[in-house]
Amino acid sequence: MSASCPACVSAPAAMETAQAVVPNVFLSVPSIHCAVCIGKVERALNSMSGVSAARVNLSLHRVSAVSNRPMEDLVQVLGGLGYPAFPFDAGSLENSTDKTGKDLLLRLGVAGFAMMNVMLLSVAVWSGAEGATRDLFHLISAAIALPVVTYSGQPFFRKAWSALRFGQLNMDVPISLAILLAAGMSLYETLNSGHHAYFDAALSLTFFLLIGRYLEHQTRAKARSAAKDLTALEDHSAKRVRGTKVETVPVSQLRVGDQLLIPTGARVPVDGRLKDADAITNRSLLTGESDPISHDRNAFLSAGEVNLGHPIKIEAQAVGCDTSLRQMASMVETAENAKNTYTSLADKASAAYAPLVHILSGFAFLGWYITTGDLRQAINVAIAVLIITCPCALGLAVPAVSTAAIGRLFKMGFLIKSGTALERLAAVDTVIFDKTGTLSVPGRLEGLDGLTQENQCIVKALADASDHPLSLAISSALPVEGVTLTDLNETPGQGISAKYKGQNVGLGRADWLGGNSRDLTVKIGQALYPLSPTEIIRDGAASCVTEMANAGLRTEILSGDRKTKASAFADQIGVDAYAAELNPSEKFDVVHKRSVDGEAICMVGDGLNDTAALTAAHASIAPGTALEAARSAADVILIRDSFEDIPKLFQIACKSVQLSRQNFTIATIYNLIAIPIALAGFATPLIAALAMSTSSITVLLNAMRVWRTA
Amino acid sequence: MNVLVILIPVSLILGTAGLLGFLWTLRSQQYEDPHGNAARILLEED
Numbered sequence: 001m002s003a004s005c006p007a008c009v010s011a012p013a014a015m016e017t018a019q020a021v022v023p024n025v026f027l028s029v030p031s032i033h034c035a036v037c038i039g040k041v042e043r044a045l046n047s048m049s050g051v052s053a054a055r056v057n058l059s060l061h062r063v064s065a066v067s068n069r070p071m072e073d074l075v076q077v078l079g080g081l082g083y084p085a086f087p088f089d090a091g092s093l094e095n096s097t098d099k100t101g102k103d104l105l106l107r108l109g110v111a112g113f114a115m116m117n118v119m120l121l122s123v124a125v126w127s128g129a130e131g132a133t134r135d136l137f138h139l140i141s142a143a144i145a146l147p148v149v150t151y152s153g154q155p156f157f158r159k160a161w162s163a164l165r166f167g168q169l170n171m172d173v174p175i176s177l178a179i180l181l182a183a184g185m186s187l188y189e190t191l192n193s194g195h196h197a198y199f200d201a202a203l204s205l206t207f208f209l210l211i212g213r214y215l216e217h218q219t220r221a222k223a224r225s226a227a228k229d230l231t232a233l234e235d236h237s238a239k240r241v242r243g244t245k246v247e248t249v250p251v252s253q254l255r256v257g258d259q260l261l262i263p264t265g266a267r268v269p270v271d272g273r274l275k276d277a278d279a280i281t282n283r284s285l286l287t288g289e290s291d292p293i294s295h296d297r298n299a300f301l302s303a304g305e306v307n308l309g310h311p312i313k314i315e316a317q318a319v320g321c322d323t324s325l326r327q328m329a330s331m332v333e334t335a336e337n338a339k340n341t342y343t344s345l346a347d348k349a350s351a352a353y354a355p356l357v358h359i360l361s362g363f364a365f366l367g368w369y370i371t372t373g374d375l376r377q378a379i380n381v382a383i384a385v386l387i388i389t390c391p392c393a394l395g396l397a398v399p400a401v402s403t404a405a406i407g408r409l410f411k412m413g414f415l416i417k418s419g420t421a422l423e424r425l426a427a428v429d430t431v432i433f434d435k436t437g438t439l440s441v442p443g444r445l446e447g448l449d450g451l452t453q454e455n456q457c458i459v460k461a462l463a464d465a466s467d468h469p470l471s472l473a474i475s476s477a478l479p480v481e482g483v484t485l486t487d488l489n490e491t492p493g494q495g496i497s498a499k500y501k502g503q504n505v506g507l508g509r510a511d512w513l514g515g516n517s518r519d520l521t522v523k524i525g526q527a528l529y530p531l532s533p534t535e536i537i538r539d540g541a542a543s544c545v546t547e548m549a550n551a552g553l554r555t556e557i558l559s560g561d562r563k564t565k566a567s568a569f570a571d572q573i574g575v576d577a578y579a580a581e582l583n584p585s586e587k588f589d590v591v592h593k594r595s596v597d598g599e600a601i602c603m604v605g606d607g608l609n610d611t612a613a614l615t616a617a618h619a620s621i622a623p624g625t626a627l628e629a630a631r632s633a634a635d636v637i638l639i640r641d642s643f644e645d646i647p648k649l650f651q652i653a654c655k656s657v658q659l660s661r662q663n664f665t666i667a668t669i670y671n672l673i674a675i676p677i678a679l680a681g682f683a684t685p686l687i688a689a690l691a692m693s694t695s696s697i698t699v700l701l702n703a704m705r706v707w708r709t710a
Numbered sequence: 711m712n713v714l715v716i717l718i719p720v721s722l723i724l725g726t727a728g729l730l731g732f733l734w735t736l737r738s739q740q741y742e743d744p745h746g747n748a749a750r751i752l753l754e755e756d
Contacts, residue, residue, distance in 0.1 A: 035749035058746030102736065109732045117725040133711065140718060 023053065023064035025071060027085040028229045029078060030061050037083070044077055060225055062088075072248075088228070101217055104155065108210040111152035114144050115203040119689075122200040126686045138190040138197045145199035149183045152206050155213060171350035171395060174357050178386045179205055185383045196380065201387050201688045208392040208696045216399040216419065219406045223415045230624055230631060230639075238269040241313065258316040262307045272314030274299045280309035284436040285607040285627050287583070288560020292533065304608055304627065344420040345660055346398040353394060361385045364679055377681070384683040388674045393695035397663035400703035405656040408707055413640035414649055421635040423660075424619040425653035427600045431548055432591065432613075434605035435559035435569055436535070438623060439643075443536030447529055448477055451522070455529075457483045458500055459522050462507040466496040471507070474531070535565075537573055540644030545573055547647040558587050560609050588612035604646075606630050621646070656706050663699045670695040 038056045045054035054065040071087045078085040121137045160172035182202035239261040279295045365382035406416045461482030463475040485498035495508010503525040510521040522529045557578040559566040566580035591613045603617035606626035614620040614633040622634035
C-alpha cells in the first residue's frame with residue numbers, strides 16, 4: 001500500500017536534510033574555465049549513484065562532492081568528459097575555508113561600516129555643530145568607535161605586542177599607539193566637552209591599514225592555493241601487492257617489507273630492492289644525470305626514480321622519513337637555518353620610521369607643555385602628530401605594489417610564493433641554472449636519423465608492434481611508413497624480434513640481440529645500431545639566457561651530469577660559465593659560498609639535487625614540472641613550459657621595487673607637509689582625515705602603474 | 711533640533727542593517743568563488 005500517512009511522506013525528505021552535507025572528496029580540475037564547464041561537471045557528478053552535492057569552484061578550479069564511491073570513479077567520469085581531474089591528498093588540503101582571510105575580511109567590514117557612520121557624525125561636527133549637539137555626536141561616535149577599535153584593531157595590537165615583548169619596534173607599534181591614543185584621547189575630550197574628537201581618524205587608520213593586510217594575505221593565499229594544485233597533479237598513492245591482489249594505498253601507509261608494483265612511467269615511492277630481473281630508471285631528479293640507468297635483480301632503487309621500462313616489483317626497504325628522499329629534504333632544512341634573515345623594504349622603512357615618529361611626538365608634547373603649561377593641549381598636539389604622520393600610506397606602500405605585481409605575474413604564469421620574493425629578485429646579479437630537466441628536456445633518440453630510409457621503416461614497424469614504453473617515442477619520431485614484418489615475437493623487458501625479407505631484425509636490449517651492453521639497440525641482419533636518448537634545449541631557454549646577458553645578468557650552469565654533456569650544452573645555449581658532475585651538497589656549497597662573498601644569486605632548478613641550492617640562493621625559481629620538494633623550496637614557480645618570460649619577471653620585480661620606493665617618497669612628502677601643521681597645533685580631525693585619505697589613495701594609484709611595464 | 715531625535719537612531723539602525731547584511735554575505739560564503747558565481751547566471755536551468 002502506498003505511503004499515505006504524513007510521517008511516512010515527510011520522513012525521507014527529513015532524512016536527506018539530516019544527512020551530512022560536508023564534502024569529503026576534493027578534486028583539482030585545471031581545465032574548467034566557464035559556465036558550460038560548471039554545468040557539465042556538476043550534472044555528470046551528481047548523476048552518479050552515491051555522489052551528491054557536487055559543486056564547482058571556478059575561482060580555484062576545484063570540485064567538491066559528497067561521495068561514498070572511490071575517487072578513481074569520479075576521476076574517470078570527469079576524464080571521459082574531457083576534464084582531467086587530480087585528487088587532493090586528504091592531508092595536504094586544509095579545510096577549504098580560508099580562516100585568516102575570512103577573519104581579516106570580517107574585521108575590515110566592521111571597521112568600514114563603523115568608519116562611515118562615525119564620519120557622518122563628524123561631518124556634522126565639522127560643519128559647525130556647537131555645544132550640546134556636538135557633545136552628543138561625540139558621545140555617539142565614542143559608542144560606535146570604541147568597541148570597533150577593540151575588535152578590528154586586534155591584528156595590529158597582537159603584532160605590536162609580540163615585538164615589544166622582546167624590546168623591538170616594528171611597523172605595528174606606532175600604528176597601534178596611534179589608534180589607541182587617538183581613541184583614548186578622544187574619549188577624554190568627549191567626556192570633558194572638548195572641541196576635537198578623533199574617532200573617525202582612529203577608525204580610518206584601522207580601515208586603511210586592514211585593507212593593506214588583507215591584500216597581502218589574499219595574494220599569498222592565492223599563490224599557496226595554486227601551488228597546492230600543482231601538488232595534486234602528483235600521485236600520492238602506491239600499488240601494494242598482497243598475494244595476487246593489487247591494492248592502491250596512500251604512500252604514508254607503506255611499511256618495510258611491502259611488495260610494491262611500479263607501473264611504467266611512475267615514480268618509485270619509497271626506497272626498495274628490485275625483485276624483477278632487470279629495470280631501467282631515470283635518476284635525473286635525484287642526481288641530474290640525464291642517461292637512463294639499468295639495474296639488475298636485488299639492486300637498490302631510491303624513492304624518486306622514474307621507471308622507464310616495463311612494470312617492476314620492488315620490496316620496500318625504507319619508508320617515510322628514512323628514505324634517501326627525506327634525507328635530502330633534511331639537508332634543505334639545514335640550509336634554511338644557515339640562510340641569513342632578509343630584511344625587507346617594509347622592515348627597513350619601519351625601522352627608520354617608528355623611532356622617529358615617537359621622538360617627534362615626544363618633542364611636540366614637551367614643547368607645548370613647556371611653552372603653554374597646558375597639559376591637555378600638549379597631549380592633544382602630541383597625539384595629533386602621531387596620527388598625522390600617516391602610517392597608512394607607509395603601511396600600504398609595499399602591499400599595494402606587491403599585490404599589483406604578483407597579480408600581473410600570475411597572469412603571465414608565475415606563482416610568487418614568498419612576500420619578499422620580488423625585492424630579492426630585483427637585487428639579483430647572477431642567475432644559476434640547473435641543466436637536466438630545467439634548461440634541457442628529453443629530446444629525440446639519437447641514432448634514428450643515421451639509419452637509411454629502409455631501415456627507418458623497419459624500426460617504425462617494430463616500434464609500432466611493441467608494447468615497450470619507449471617504442472611510442474620511437475614511433476612518433478619516425479615520419480615514415482612501417483613495412484610488413486613476419487614472425488613477430490616480443491619478450492617483455494628485453495625487446496621485440498621479427499623477420500623482414502628473410503633477415504632477422506630486432507629492437508631492444510643490446511645483449512638480448514647479441515651485443516654487449518644493455519642500451520636500446522636496433523638490429524638489422526647482423527648489424528647493431530645503438531639508440532641513445534638526447535636532450536634538447538627547453539622552449540624559450542636560449543632567448544631567456546640571451547636577454548639576461550643583455551640585461552647585465554651573469555648566467556651559469558651547475559649540473560650533476562657528465563662534463564662532456566654539460567660542456568656541450570653550455571656552449572650551445574651560451575651561458576657565461578658552467579660546472580659539472582656536482583652532487584647536491586656540492587651545488588649547495590657553491591651557491592652558499594658565493595652568497596656569503598656578496599653575490600646575489602638566483603637559482604633555477606627542478607630536481608631533488610637542487611633543493612638545497614634553491615634554499616641557499618638569494619632568490620629561486622622552479623619550473624612547474626619540478627619535483628614537489630623543489631617547488632616547495634623555490635620562491636617562484638613557473639607554470640608555463642617556456643622560459644621565454646623569465647627576463648620579464650626580473651623586469652617587473654625591479655619595477656615594483658622602484659614603485660615601492662616611490663610610495664615611500666610620497667608618504668614622506670605627505671609627512672613633511674603634515675608634521676609642521678600638526679606641531680603648530682592646527683591638525684584638526686578634518687585635516688587628519690583628509691591627509692590620511694589622500695595619501696592612501698595616491699599610494700594605491702601609484703602601485704597600479706606596475707601594470708604598465710613592458 | 712528635534713529632528714535629530716529621529717534622525718540619529720535612524721542612521722544608526724541603517725548602519726547596523728548594512729553591517730548585518732555584510733555579516734550575512736560572509737556567513738553564506740559568498741566570497742568563496744566570485745568567478746563561479748558570476749558564471750552561474752549563464753547556466754541554463756533544466
